[in-house]
Amino acid sequence: MQHINKIRLTIYTLCSLLVLSSTAQSFLPPAIEWHGKSESLIAKPGNLWITTAEKSNFVTTPDYNETMNWFKKLAAASPLLTMVSIGKSVEGRDIYMIIASTEKNVTAASLKKSGKPLMLAQAGIHSGEIDGKDAGMMLLRDIAFGDKKSLLNKVNFLFIPILSVDAHERSSPYNRPNQRGPQNMGWRTNAQNLNLNRDYAKLDTKEIRSVIKVINEYDPVLYMDIHVTDGADYQYDITFGGIGQQGYSHGIRNWLETTYKNFTDKDLTTNGHLPGPLLNAFNNQDFSQGNIVTTGGPRFSDSYGDLRHLAAILVENHSLKPYKQRVLGTYVLLESTLKLLATAGQSLKEITDKDKSVRVTKIPMAWKVPQMKNSVSFDTRSNQQNADATITAPDSLHLSAIASFIHKSSVTNSDYVEWLGKPVTMKIADYKSSEPFDFITRPKGYWVPASCDEVIARLKMHGIKMNIITQPREVTVEMYRIKEYTFGDDNNKLQPFEGHMQVSGTTKSETRNQLFPAGSVYISTDQALGDLAMLLLEPTSKDSWFSWGFFLSIFQRTEYIEAYVMEPMAKKMLEDSPELKKEFEQKKKQDNAFANDPNAILTWFYSKTKYYDDRYLLYPVGRTL
Numbered sequence: 001m002q003h004i005n006k007i008r009l010t011i012y013t014l015c016s017l018l019v020l021s022s023t024a025q026s027f028l029p030p031a032i033e034w035h036g037k038s039e040s041l042i043a044k045p046g047n048l049w050i051t052t053a054e055k056s057n058f059v060t061t062p063d064y065n066e067t068m069n070w071f072k073k074l075a076a077a078s079p080l081l082t083m084v085s086i087g088k089s090v091e092g093r094d095i096y097m098i099i100a101s102t103e104k105n106v107t108a109a110s111l112k113k114s115g116k117p118l119m120l121a122q123a124g125i126h127s128g129e130i131d132g133k134d135a136g137m138m139l140l141r142d143i144a145f146g147d148k149k150s151l152l153n154k155v156n157f158l159f160i161p162i163l164s165v166d167a168h169e170r171s172s173p174y175n176r177p178n179q180r181g182p183q184n185m186g187w188r189t190n191a192q193n194l195n196l197n198r199d200y201a202k203l204d205t206k207e208i209r210s211v212i213k214v215i216n217e218y219d220p221v222l223y224m225d226i227h228v229t230d231g232a233d234y235q236y237d238i239t240f241g242g243i244g245q246q247g248y249s250h251g252i253r254n255w256l257e258t259t260y261k262n263f264t265d266k267d268l269t270t271n272g273h274l275p276g277p278l279l280n281a282f283n284n285q286d287f288s289q290g291n292i293v294t295t296g297g298p299r300f301s302d303s304y305g306d307l308r309h310l311a312a313i314l315v316e317n318h319s320l321k322p323y324k325q326r327v328l329g330t331y332v333l334l335e336s337t338l339k340l341l342a343t344a345g346q347s348l349k350e351i352t353d354k355d356k357s358v359r360v361t362k363i364p365m366a367w368k369v370p371q372m373k374n375s376v377s378f379d380t381r382s383n384q385q386n387a388d389a390t391i392t393a394p395d396s397l398h399l400s401a402i403a404s405f406i407h408k409s410s411v412t413n414s415d416y417v418e419w420l421g422k423p424v425t426m427k428i429a430d431y432k433s434s435e436p437f438d439f440i441t442r443p444k445g446y447w448v449p450a451s452c453d454e455v456i457a458r459l460k461m462h463g464i465k466m467n468i469i470t471q472p473r474e475v476t477v478e479m480y481r482i483k484e485y486t487f488g489d490d491n492n493k494l495q496p497f498e499g500h501m502q503v504s505g506t507t508k509s510e511t512r513n514q515l516f517p518a519g520s521v522y523i524s525t526d527q528a529l530g531d532l533a534m535l536l537l538e539p540t541s542k543d544s545w546f547s548w549g550f551f552l553s554i555f556q557r558t559e560y561i562e563a564y565v566m567e568p569m570a571k572k573m574l575e576d577s578p579e580l581k582k583e584f585e586q587k588k589k590q591d592n593a594f595a596n597d598p599n600a601i602l603t604w605f606y607s608k609t610k611y612y613d614d615r616y617l618l619y620p621v622g623r624t625l
């Protein structure tokens with residue numbers, strides 16, 4: 001009986017799986033057939049190192065164990081490859097990195113000593129977007145045993161095949177309904193349900209901490225983060241770029257937009273791919289109202305790279321293109337980037353060093369995001385840092401688009417887009433959040449008290465240099481008192497975001513002689529990571545630890561005074577100060593609720609005494625001007 005039930009259940013499950021899986025694919029917009037020169041990169045049957053993706057004609061992708069076992073064998077067989085663990089996930093999986101180099105006995109130090117430009121690429125930060133893993137397997141195989149060894153003549157290469165290792169194993173055909181393959185895809189967030197591409201500033205996760213450690217130890221000249229899109233349909237199969245016209249690294253930005261783009265676009269085109277700029281439909285549906293590129297802030301890999309003066313490239317393969325086409329495009333981009341660094345890596349290094357030496361006096365905490373009235377709100381990069389943004393005159397863009405049609409929905413009674421699969425060209429508006437705001441004058445440095453041990457630990461993880469004091473020290477500093485404040489996420493909803501209750505507030509500066517106990521740290525902003533330190537420590541920055549809710553305890557007043565003490569004290573205060581009496585009478589007249597609230601009245605008097613907690617709402621980090 002039990003057995004029969006089991007069979008029935010299996011048949012039922014199989015049927016429902018078939019129905020669901022055919023449903024998801026059948027609802028995707030039409031695929032456009034593709035063939036390109038890069039297909040010649042696919043290993044022939046019988047090749048000893050053929051990958052699972054190649055063997056299956058890019059229908060499947062290997063799981064964590066199969067991937068890592070394959071890399072272990074490959075690295076053991078080739079003197080050019082070394083496989084190292086850069087950290088462990090919360091579920092105990094090693095996060096592996098492959099080092100490809102002609103150097104002997106590779107370490108971070110020996111790679112630096114070689115003087116060769118170093119490229120770091122990572123796949124699977126969102127583990128369902130795994131194109132980079134299969135592309136990297138093919139490329140490293142070809143470097144080790146194919147005809148691509150010469151790529152390492154002038155460049156060293158670090159490759160992380162799967163960053164979000166736990167989520168990669170939460171694999172299913174139902175994880176990414178907008179994506180055309182592979183068959184099973186990993187999950188977007190890690191085992192703690194945290195989005196790794198929102199963690200670059202705050203550093204909650206072991207995965208991103210591991211990557212930052214690699215960046216600090218190995219010092220790559222270029223960092224590539226490989227994703228797959230969601231959203232609109234268009235002809236481009238691979239879109240990528242730096243953070244655009246805005247940012248903190250002007251030299252690097254220009255290099256990415258000219259030298260890098262021109263070189264890699266040519267290679268991709270030659271190989272049958274269609275590279276394009278990063279694209280987000282402004283109205284979240286189609287491109288009739290233009291494209292929008294926003295500056296997301298250092299929670300994102302590309303903005304974080306820009307802020308710490310590291311050439312960072314966000315790759316977004318187009319989710320509606322077949323998996324084979326996407327993997328091959330990624331291979332070409334990886335190879336093209338290595339080729340470019342062989343000739344232009346040194347000049348990129350010089351440009352980077354120059355950006356690292358700039359000390360801008362006033363640093364913007366954010367960029368205005370052009371807002372559209374009545375836009376459909378999905379999870380996009382644009383729904384943070386809204387401020388009072390205005391739409392500035394946009395540039396225009398010739399878009400290799402896909403025709404679309406707006407339907408009236410019988411389900412929601414609203415509009416929705418249908419993509420028709422027909423290539424068209426459109427000239428569209430191209431909006432950018434290029435207007436900076438909330439400028440903060442660069443202080444000489446910051447004092448972080450020993451009590452903020454978690455923040456100090458994370459500042460160290462970023463590689464920010466600091467002096468730790470071993471004796472208590474009294475210092476004259478500027479400190480912020482938090483004034484108007486609200487709790488809630490970027491959309492002002494009172495709900496947690498990425499495991500945090502966020503807070504935003506206005507500040508008022510005050511000068512104080514503050515005693516910093518032993519173990520407190522001083523952070524000079526006269527360092528390459530000075531801009532990063534500012535965006536992490538200024539409370540109005542959206543990616544500061546203050547905004548992420550690391551200082552919620554300052555919102556609580558813990559000492560108090562009894563009414564039998566405060567009553568006679570208040571009476572005496574009124575007798576002694578006619579000005580106070582006048583102020584009190586006025587406040588009662590203006591504020592009826594206050595006038596009828598004995599507690600509020602006594603608290604008001606209490607706040608004017610020396611007994612009141614002078615650290616209430618005081619942000620504990622000091623600024624030396």
Ligand SMILES: [Zn+2]
Binds near residue numbers: 126
């Ligand atoms: Zn992604």
